Amino acid sequence: xxxxxxxxxxxxxxxxxxxxxxxxxxxxxxxxxxxxxxxxxxxxxxxxxxxxxxxxxxxxxxxxxxxxxxxxxxxxxxxxxxxxxxxxxxxxxxxxxxxxxxxxxxxxxxxxxxxxxxxxxxxxxxxxxxxxxxxxxxxxxxxxxxxxxxxxxxxxxxxxxxxxxxxxxxxxxxxxxxxxxxxxxxxxxxxxxxxxxxxxxxxxxxxxxxxxxxxxxxxxxxxxxxxxxxxxxxxxxxxxxxxxxxxxxxxxxxxxxxxxxxxxxxxxxxxxxxxxxxxxxxxxxxxxxxxxxxxxxxxxxxxxxxxxxxxxxxxxxxxxxxxxxxxxxxxxxxxxxxxxxxxxxxxxxxxxxxxxxxxxx
Amino acid sequence: xxxxxxxxxxxxxxxxxxxxxxxxxxxxxxxxxxxxxxxxxxxxxxxxxxxxxxxxxxxxxxxxxxxxxxxxxxxxxxxxxxxxxxxxxxxxxxxxxxxxxxxxxxxxxxxxxxxxxxxxxxxxxxxxxxxxxxxxxxxxxxxxxxxxxxxxxxxxxxxxxxxxxxxxxxxxxxxxxxxxxxxxxxxxxxxxxxxxxxxxxxxxxxxxxxxxxxxxxxxxxxxxxxxxxxxxxxxxxxxxxxxxxxxxxxxxxxxxxxxxxxxxxxxxxxxxxxxxxxxxxxxxxxxxxxxx
Numbered sequence: 001x002x003x004x005x006x007x008x009x010x011x012x013x014x015x016x017x018x019x020x021x022x023x024x025x026x027x028x029x030x031x032x033x034x035x036x037x038x039x040x041x042x043x044x045x046x047x048x049x050x051x052x053x054x055x056x057x058x059x060x061x062x063x064x065x066x067x068x069x070x071x072x073x074x075x076x077x078x079x080x081x082x083x084x085x086x087x088x089x090x091x092x093x094x095x096x097x098x099x100x101x102x103x104x105x106x107x108x109x110x111x112x113x114x115x116x117x118x119x120x121x122x123x124x125x126x127x128x129x130x131x132x133x134x135x136x137x138x139x140x141x142x143x144x145x146x147x148x149x150x151x152x153x154x155x156x157x158x159x160x161x162x163x164x165x166x167x168x169x170x171x172x173x174x175x176x177x178x179x180x181x182x183x184x185x186x187x188x189x190x191x192x193x194x195x196x197x198x199x200x201x202x203x204x205x206x207x208x209x210x211x212x213x214x215x216x217x218x219x220x221x222x223x224x225x226x227x228x229x230x231x232x233x234x235x236x237x238x239x240x241x242x243x244x245x246x247x248x249x250x251x252x253x254x255x256x257x258x259x260x261x262x263x264x265x266x267x268x269x270x271x272x273x274x275x276x277x278x279x280x281x282x283x284x285x286x287x288x289x290x291x292x293x294x295x296x297x298x299x300x301x302x303x304x305x306x307x308x309x310x311x312x313x314x315x316x317x318x319x320x321x322x323x324x325x326x327x328x329x330x331x332x333x334x335x336x337x338x339x340x341x342x343x344x345x346x347x348x349x350x351x352x353x354x355x356x357x358x359x360x361x
Numbered sequence: 362x363x364x365x366x367x368x369x370x371x372x373x374x375x376x377x378x379x380x381x382x383x384x385x386x387x388x389x390x391x392x393x394x395x396x397x398x399x400x401x402x403x404x405x406x407x408x409x410x411x412x413x414x415x416x417x418x419x420x421x422x423x424x425x426x427x428x429x430x431x432x433x434x435x436x437x438x439x440x441x442x443x444x445x446x447x448x449x450x451x452x453x454x455x456x457x458x459x460x461x462x463x464x465x466x467x468x469x470x471x472x473x474x475x476x477x478x479x480x481x482x483x484x485x486x487x488x489x490x491x492x493x494x495x496x497x498x499x500x501x502x503x504x505x506x507x508x509x510x511x512x513x514x515x516x517x518x519x520x521x522x523x524x525x526x527x528x529x530x531x532x533x534x535x536x537x538x539x540x541x542x543x544x545x546x547x548x549x550x551x552x553x554x555x556x557x558x559x560x561x562x563x564x565x566x567x568x569x570x571x572x573x574x575x576x577x578x579x580x581x582x583x584x585x586x587x588x589x590x591x592x593x594x595x596x597x598x599x600x601x602x603x604x605x606x607x608x609x610x611x612x613x614x615x616x617x618x619x620x621x622x623x624x625x626x627x628x629x630x631x632x633x634x635x636x637x638x639x640x641x642x643x644x645x646x647x648x649x650x651x652x653x
Contacts, residue, residue, distance in 0.1 A: 072556045073559050074559075098568075102559030147558075150559070
């Protein structure tokens with residue numbers, strides 16, 4: 001049985017349907033992420049799980065029991081808020097002890113468990129400090145310790161890394177993965193940052209306009225997005241309108257207006273004549289001199305229009321015959337060489353028949 | 362002197378001078394007066410007479426020789442403390458309510474809190490004479506209940522009860538305003554966090570709202586407690602003959618018996634007592650507010 005199950009959950013604010021008939025189930029021990037742009041309903045779902053908001057329709061089941069009518073303080077789950085919401089008048093140790101005091105754990109056991117929890121998040125030396133004396137990363141760890149100390153069935157995390165700077169965020173991501181593995185508590189994580197979701201999660205539900213667009217493991221979401229929204233939202237992708245000319249069970253033959261034919265792998269149920277989009281990740285596209293890459297099935301010539309150098313890789317933007325801009329990512333691995341082409345060069349972009357995908361409208 | 366320094370003196374000079382002339386000097390004059398002899402027809406006797414300085418500790422001896430003065434001091438502190446506690450209990454829900462109503466109602470509610478200041482203080486206190494008088498609907502209602510239980514009817518006016526009612530009424534806005542200013546700054550997410558971590562409404566108040574509001578409680582208490590100690594108009598108008606407080610005692614020395622040295626002594630004792638309490642309160646509050 002799933003630990004948490006949402007059944008046909010719906011929440012409306014006036015005319016706006018913030019959450020539209022969402023059903024999903026989360027297994028015990030999972031690191032589950034709700035990912036989507038702001039306003040997609042992910043935070044509303046989190047608030048309904050925590051009990052701060054009530055669904056207009058549908059059920060929330062925890063361990064098979066409907067908790068829709070249970071007030072937040074009686075639900076065996078805790079939340080880590082984006083702003084941490086640490087109590088400013090309590091020391092770190094008292095903040096962490098708060099949920100234990102609320103559930104009337106004895107003083108001796110409270111001291112023991114607070115100590116243990118502070119050890120886990122490497123904050124034993126800050127037990128007597130007050131929140132205003134801590135750095136952002138330390139506050140974050142106190143919030144995690146406070147959320148985990150009473151062994152909740154579920155920990156909800158509302159964009160907890162949003163307020164940290166880039167370097168610290170990457171450190172906290174690794175800490176978060178280790179922490180979740182060590183304590184074995186189920187995490188439900190809300191974020192709008194797709195690299196964060198890909199790095200942390202066992203499973204991701206990509207949301208848009210109140211609905212779940214796709215629910216899968218990070219590699220599946222990235223390599224086999226189920227529709228244009230997911231493909232576009234997760235990572236960078238080249239997309240062009242295309243139509244299916246032929247389908248032989250293994251391969252699709254697509255036609256792109258003004259460009260010609262593309263051979264692509266057949267993955268979804270398709271019919272000849274169907275319109276949709278051909279999509280390919282920039283790192284799957286190779287770029288070369290006009291006479292290079294003759295062995296690849298899909299090969300187009302174009303003009304280099306622009307490039308973006310970010311150190312480890314360079315993204316080249318190539319304009320094809322029909323005006324489409326296609327991006328190709330090239331690692332700058334050759335010593336002393338950071339760029340291989342100049343703006344205005346005639347180049348070839350190419351990819352094998354197994355790369356890319358066809359997406360339905 | 363550079364320009365910045367000059368500006369600083371020009372800005373802070375006049376109020377500084379004002380405080381020296383009208384607060385520090387009179388206070389020093391009062392200290393000196395407390396060691397002088399009363400004049401034959403009231404006021405003060407000359408400081409230098411019969412080729413010697415005329416100073417004495419008589420008034421201080423007098424203060425401690427008769428327990429009645431200490432008793433009036435203790436009673437005044439009791440009344441002030443009681444008034445403060447009642448003000449906290451009554452102002453807290455009001456202040457909390459103002460922070461919870463939609464923003465457009467807040468200003469109106471604040472206005473209602475300070476509206477009584479628009480009319481004369483004495484008139485407002487006299488109004489309580491009518492409200493608490495023996496013929497008032499309030500008195501009649503109370504006494505009909507009291508007599509129904511077989512007791513003698515109680516006079517409400519000219520009693521310690523009336524004094525406290527008057528004191529609370531006059532000082533309530535001074536408690537509401539600092540409390541509101543404090544409560545308004547609380548981050549509501551903290552209450553969500555407390556609820557999420559298992560605190561019911563009662564515990565959310567006592568574990569989060571109340572401790573965070575203590576600076577406001579202390580500020581309001583100072584604004585109520587200290588003025589009540591020196592207040593003489595309310596006990597004069599609403600209290601009985603036995604309900605005089607320090608304020609009345611001091612006023613009597615200056616305007617009634619015209620014993621200025623003793624009046625000065627009483628004032629100094631009051632100031633010292635208030636300072637002692639303030640020092641204690643500061644020590645106490647610093648301990649509990651170490652996060653601020």
